[in-house]
Amino acid sequence: MSKSPDATRRSERSRRAILDAALTLVGEVGYNKLTIEAIAARAGVGKQTIYRWWPSKAAVLLDASLSLSGEAVEEGGWTGFPDTGDLAADLKTVLRITVDQFLDERYDAPTRALTAAGATDPDLGTRFTEQLLEPQLALYEARLRTAVDAGQLPADTDLRLMVEMLVGPLTYRWLMRTAPLAHAHTDALVDVVLRGVGYVTTRPAAAGA
Amino acid sequence: MSKSPDATRRSERSRRAILDAALTLVGEVGYNKLTIEAIAARAGVGKQTIYRWWPSKAAVLLDASLSLSGEAVEEGGWTGFPDTGDLAADLKTVLRITVDQFLDERYDAPTRALTAAGATDPDLGTRFTEQLLEPQLALYEARLRTAVDAGQLPADTDLRLMVEMLVGPLTYRWLMRTAPLAHAHTDALVDVVLRGVGYVTTRPAAAGA
Incomplete structure (x- = not known):
């Protein structure tokens, strides 16, 4: 019933x-x-x-963190990782949202606590990484793969390395408090990473048709 | 007496x-x-x-961590950040040593514990960052500044961003356990970062004389 x-x-x-x-x-x-x-x-x-x-x-917190990420997505009004065809713009959009989350006490405090717990407890850390972090990294990877398929990134780009170069420096600055977080910081990060991997902004002819 | x-x-x-x-x-x-x-x-x-x-x-642990870093430097047999004139090689050398440290249980366990404690305790985190982390980041920055002065990096390079792009992705992979640590990983990281910031290997004429 x-x-x-x-x-x-x-x-x-x-x-x-x-x-x-x-x-x-x-x-x-x-x-x-x-x-x-x-x-x-x-x-x-x-x-x-x-x-x-x-x-x-641990199970409660996993669900709680998932719902928190879900809320941020809803508040941003977007479904899934943006794909406007402009990879630089899309990455900047997503990283700006991450900056805003880190600057939001509702997100910052629990995320720090979970990161700290996962860092020192291998079982818990593996669980959080597999169930919370990997799905997020997979969204980045999928977006990058689209860019590879569009000929904007070299076919042999190490996508995992590239994703970690995008989220790693921001997470580091947030966690270690080495400098203030800002959109200008992540915007610059995206530009250096894209230049480093040899990104080219090819515009498919069909796009203008 | x-x-x-x-x-x-x-x-x-x-x-x-x-x-x-x-x-x-x-x-x-x-x-x-x-x-x-x-x-x-x-x-x-x-x-x-x-x-x-x-x-x-906290004071004991700060000194303990400093002595641990000091040991690694001694074991490596080098004094200060290497400067062979080849920036790529020097950065790869230092990051390979960091990989080896993270893979060493004597270093891994206490460093995780301190990072976790610092992440959730702002006062402690600020202390660790200022006294342990910043001096290390400053060594990177000084080496990069030498490269700027040698005309190998653009004069307007954001050195703090560049340092965080070198240590952030490795620290992230170590802390979050998203993938295995390896020298090949940090070597590739250095190559992408240097290309991203527009590194050129100028060889001063005097070097061959």
Whole structure:
């Protein structure tokens, strides 16, 4: 028997409250000190409600982080990685959004906490990388592959290296606090990387037709 | 009155034991759970011996990390950042050493623990960045400035961006475990970055004379 509309709405409200509580708390106390009990208390639900949907705090945080990324995408009003045909512009757009996320306390605190936990706990780190990070890197790679297919990047471009050259320096500056984050920084980064890999802005004839 | 040679040797042995214990322990238990008591017990010295030289565990770890970097430099047999006149070769040399360090458990575990602690604790992070990281980045910048002066890099090169493009992607791959570390990876990175910033291998006429 399916749930009534009211029950579904209550479930969704609880789920949302749990994910929000998990994100806020992990930013406040860090991953190691975070407990299911504390998440339940902050969300105003019973512990069993959380355990009904998630087996562990790592699982809650994975979903919470996924929903956070999803929100950013929705707020940006875009579906998927942009592909305007102008690779430089598309990469700059996405990296500017990442800069804005890092500068947003709602995103910064939990993401730092998860990154720190993953850095020192290999199992957790592998899980976060596989389930959170890799899907994002794959979107970059897919966009770059389109550029390869369009003849804008050399066929033998090391796409993984190129993606890490785009996200690595920004993540480094954010995590290590070596300099302020700014759109001008990531714009310049994109230009150097594209020049470094031999990007050419070929315009297919059909585009103007 | 100066200490006797024996007392000096004993002091140096204690100091070394304390730094080694701090590095081993922070890799084992993480920064937050590390205590001066545990370091003293592991080093076989009294707590007061540690407090005589360092005001806090952060101070011990800073010195321990500095000594670890110093060892790597000594083992490499080089003094300062290499300057053979061949910027590409020099950058590849240094990044290969960094790869080797990241692959060395003695270096990997404490460095992960400190990076994780610094990522979530702004005061600690600022301290580590200023005292450990910035001096290393400054060595890169000084080497790049020599290349600018030699006309091998454009005068308006953003050296901070360039340094972060060299160390950021490697640090990212190490921390996030997105792919295996290898010399071939950092060699390729150097080539893309140098091409991206417009590096030219001018050979001063005097070099062949």
